[in-house]
Amino acid sequence: MNNLIRIGKLLYTKNLVPGVSVYGENLRVINGIEYREWNPKASKLAACIIEGFDLKLEANSTVLYLGASSGSSISHLSDILVNGKIYGVEISKEMIVRLINLAEKRKNIYPIFDDARNIDNYKDLVNDSVFLYQDIPQFDQVDIFLKNLSIIKEKKGLLVVKTKSIAVNKKLKEVLELVRKQLKSVKIIKEKVLYPYYPDHVGFLVSG
Amino acid sequence: MDQEDFINRAKDKFSSSITEEDEMYKILDIYDALIKSENLFFQSIKEFALLYFPTFAINATLNDFINLKIDELQKIKDYGKKTKDLALFNSFLMLLNQIEENKKLCIKKIEEKCSNLFPNSSAIIEPLILARIMKEIGGSEKIPNLTISKLQAIGNPKNFYGKPSFGFIYNSKIVQSKKDKIKATRKLSESLLISLKVDFFRKTKDENLIKKLLNNISKIV
Numbered sequence A: 001m002n003n004l005i006r007i008g009k010l011l012y013t014k015n016l017v018p019g020v021s022v023y024g025e026n027l028r029v030i031n032g033i034e035y036r037e038w039n040p041k042a043s044k045l046a047a048c049i050i051e052g053f054d055l056k057l058e059a060n061s062t063v064l065y066l067g068a069s070s071g072s073s074i075s076h077l078s079d080i081l082v083n084g085k086i087y088g089v090e091i092s093k094e095m096i097v098r099l100i101n102l103a104e105k106r107k108n109i110y111p112i113f114d115d116a117r118n119i120d121n122y123k124d125l126v127n128d129s130v131f132l133y134q135d136i137p138q139f140d141q142v143d144i145f146l147k148n149l150s151i152i153k154e155k156k157g158l159l160v161v162k163t164k165s166i167a168v169n170k171k172l173k174e175v176l177e178l179v180r181k182q183l184k185s186v187k188i189i190k191e192k193v194l195y196p197y198y199p200d201h202v203g204f205l206v207s208g
Numbered sequence B: 001m002d003q004e005d006f007i008n009r010a011k012d013k014f015s016s017s018i019t020e021e022d023e024m025y026k027i028l029d030i031y032d033a034l035i036k037s038e039n040l041f042f043q044s045i046k047e048f049a050l051l052y053f054p055t056f057a058i059n060a061t062l063n064d065f066i067n068l069k070i071d072e073l074q075k076i077k078d079y080g081k082k083t084k085d086l087a088l089f090n091s092f093l094m095l096l097n098q099i100e101e102n103k104k105l106c107i108k109k110i111e112e113k114c115s116n117l118f119p120n121s122s123a124i125i126e127p128l129i130l131a132r133i134m135k136e137i138g139g140s141e142k143i144p145n146l147t148i149s150k151l152q153a154i155g156n157p158k159n160f161y162g163k164p165s166f167g168f169i170y171n172s173k174i175v176q177s178k179k180d181k182i183k184a185t186r187k188l189s190e191s192l193l194i195s196l197k198v199d200f201f202r203k204t205k206d207e208n209l210i211k212k213l214l215n216n217i218s219k220i221v
């Protein structure tokens, strides 16, 4: 992917706003270009990329991102999708103010303050998205993902499932079977536990 | 819609989404932060005072420092350092008093908001404790899923399930005034669950209900 490099167990994205560290991450100059460290221990999206999920995003891609939080992972996508857009959906009041603040400094971040279950509120605003990313630890996370996937042109997306949010007492294997069943309407391209970074999270790369 | 429109839309939605309940929980956080800061500050003021007034300071409580005035300070005869930086010491005492004043302001606001939000429940248990309970469960939207055993365990650091609880309700004034505190905790939790459900569905004070619920608890010795 554009503006993204890997050195050992760490990723780096070319800083869109040179000199500024978004959430305290290290800045590092490589061949005269400033990069921001993107640690897979601090971002599930980074862990997915390290674990070999190929999102095939271009510099001008538009991504719908659910569970944007304060935008630490989104800020790296913002480095990558320099000519694209990231629609970040976030439900929490505490987090959305931080995301708005980030969006005011990075022109490719589009904050949406809503519950990702209520797609009718925003589906017409984000219908140019080509990829869906979701990191929402809720009981109905797969439903939320499928609902939103219907907005995406080719139904491409990466779902990060927190297995403990679906069932606390079930074994990982059982939860995964449940998730696969729920995802039967789409093609699972890659599935992987985000071990060792997030042993109770599993990535599902899907396409329609 | 361009990016600026998205930002403005999110801003508008944010400003209209802030509730009195949100404010109450934030003020509660500030109140707790003030208590922590005050204690920390008191400990170091005490160490400072030990240099000048060891006999007084060694036994002085937080309240002793809060009530201390500069003219009284000058009168204290003690065996510490003779030339004292009283101006500095007094300035510290003033800040301590300000923290105390701000704590009172917080409590007043929390009580006011809690009584608005939960008029019946606030009559059954101290609003400050009620506010703590509501914050811990994640806000009033969680009321429909509350049970008595959950309620009485809230604020219990160990949170042992099914065992007698020593949480927020156990520490309320009314429970502490009873001999059988475990039974009182249970009864108060029962009553509070009823009043919370009433507060959730209609925010009007029902004096008859309050009387009935308080009666339930007053029967316990």
Ligand SMILES: C[S@@+](CC[C@H](N)C(=O)[O-])C[C@H]1O[C@@H](n2cnc3c(N)ncnc32)[C@H](O)[C@@H]1O
Residues within 6 Å of the ligand: A042, A043, A044, A045, A066, A067, A068, A069, A070, A071, A072, A073, A074, A089, A090, A091, A092, A095, A114, A115, A116, A117, A135, A136, A137, A138
């Ligand atoms: C684990 S965090 C995401 C972290 C983020 N992906 C990152 O790496 O920076 C999950 C976020 O999802 C949000 N969330 C939970 N339920 C949601 C919902 N129904 N709709 C939108 N956001 C939700 C939470 O408020 C939280 O900020």
